[in-house]
Amino acid sequence: MNRCGLLPVVLNLGILISGRGSNMDAILTAIKSEKIRNVKPRVVISSKPDVAGLKVASEKHGVPIEVIPGQSLKGWDYDQKLVEALKRHGVVPETGLVCLAGFMRIISPEFVRAFRMRILNIHPALLPSFPGLHAQRQALEYGAKVTGCTVHFVDEGVDSGPVILQKAVPVLDADTEETLSDRILLQEHELYPEAVRLIAEGKIRIEGRAVSVLR
Numbered sequence: 052m053n054r055c056g057l058l059p060v061v062l063n064l065g066i067l068i069s070g071r072g073s074n075m076d077a078i079l080t081a082i083k084s085e086k087i088r089n090v091k092p093r094v095v096i097s098s099k100p101d102v103a104g105l106k107v108a109s110e111k112h113g114v115p116i117e118v119i120p121g122q123s124l125k126g127w128d129y130d131q132k133l134v135e136a137l138k139r140h141g142v143v144p145e146t147g148l149v150c151l152a153g154f155m156r157i158i159s160p161e162f163v164r165a166f167r168m169r170i171l172n173i174h175p176a177l178l179p180s181f182p183g184l185h186a187q188r189q190a191l192e193y194g195a196k197v198t199g200c201t202v203h204f205v206d207e208g209v210d211s212g213p214v215i216l217q218k219a220v221p222v223l224d225a226d227t228e229e230t231l232s233d234r235i236l237l238q239e240h241e242l243y244p245e246a247v248r249l250i251a252e253g254k255i256r257i258e259g260r261a262v263s264v265l266r
């Protein structure tokens with residue numbers, strides 16, 4: 052057993068999306084090709100109906116999907132519906148892992164506490180630089196020469212949880228928000244499945260907010 056208590060048993064995976072779901076696709080593809088073992092995708096939940104990611108989850112990967120709309124619901128009022136749906140599909144804190152993959156909502160402290168160190172997120176910058184929305188635009192406007200992507204545990208703050216893996220991406224003089232986003236996204240598709248694999252294999256150790264990878 053490693054110190055963060057994530058046992059290398061089968062993890063029941065829930066993925067939360069709001070859009071195209073390319074990171075979700077990368078994770079599900081890595082599971083299908085057995086680059087990631089010991090992870091069972093149980094459900095993909097979208098906060099928006101009719102998004103492309105739902106079709107990919109269902110038709111390409113055969114994963115059950117749910118839509119939980121709720122523009123008017125905030126915080127725990129919405130998140131308890133998420134937790135109910137996750138549990139209904141077997142994603143519980145003891146054996147579950149929840150991946151936020153372009154999920155365009157702030158997670159409530161109650162949800163974080165219920166699934167402490169069981170929720171991951173991917174952010175298109177090298178945190179703690181450029182948290183929040185439009186991270187790639189922020190990097191360009193700042194004039195950063197290097198940016199990238201970060202997979203981190205979700206805590207009660209916004210993009211502030213312990214960092215698991217990061218990958219740097221150079222900012223080129225000719226970059227637009229779109230070209231930079233595209234290059235970062237390619238790295239995201241490597242980094243997120245790798246983080247899930249390491250967790251599933253029990254290779255992540257957490258001390259305070261320092262995460263180390265056991266090779």
Ligand code: GRF
Pocket residue numbers: 068070071072073074075152153154173174175236239
């Ligand atoms: C990615 O850029 C991710 O870093 C951010 O939202 C975007 C989601 O893209 N959190 P996709 O839906 O996974 O294609």
